[in-house]
Amino acid sequence: MRVAVNAEGRPAFALNREKLRQVRRREGRYLLRTNLAEQDPAKLRELYMRLVQVEEAFRNLKGDLALRPIHHQREDRIEAHIFVAFLAYALHATLRCRLRDLAPGLTPRAVLDKFAAIPMVNLHLPTPDGREIILTPYTQPEPDVDLLLRQLKLQLPPQPPPRLNAKQELIPQRSLECRPSGLNAQKP
Secondary structure, eight states: OEEEEOTTSOEEEEOOHHHHHHHHHHTTOOOOOOSOTTSOHHHHHHHHHHHHHHHHHHHHHHTTTOOOOOOOSSHHHHHHHHHHHHHHHHHHHHHHHHHHHHSTTOOHHHHHHHHTTSOBOOEEEEOTTSOEEEEOOBOOOOHHHHHHHHHTTOOOOOOOOOEEEOOOOOOOOOOOOOOOOSTTOOOO
């Protein structure tokens, strides 16, 4: 597009047809710049697409899955955190593939938001003998969520049976004596 001021002092617009032809010839193509000039272009494109997939995975971990850095102190907890993050991502990727086949156009984020509308609560009912019955019912899904479940060929699990917690004894409190600490501390 060229912009100029005409004789009357008003802007005049003209289409640059040569520039438009150049842009249309490049539509749908990647332009990759690299210092790996001796590599096969097909191999470079494959490497770039892998990089895009890895970046998308990190965006999913941070966005849809809401995983944030947690500063663990012990190695076993670090490994467990990485394992849980990997499982979450694997489930997210599985859902994305399932959506592509069974419900194209839907994103994993939209489906997770819909499924979040199915509340599950723990209902604690005390009994006369001091125990409690715990019910964990979920409500029946709304029609749109039910339709989504059927489209994805998923079923909610059966309602869990009630659990019964045994009576809990209270631990008697002990009085604690405060003493100064350290090697040179002496009793008063």
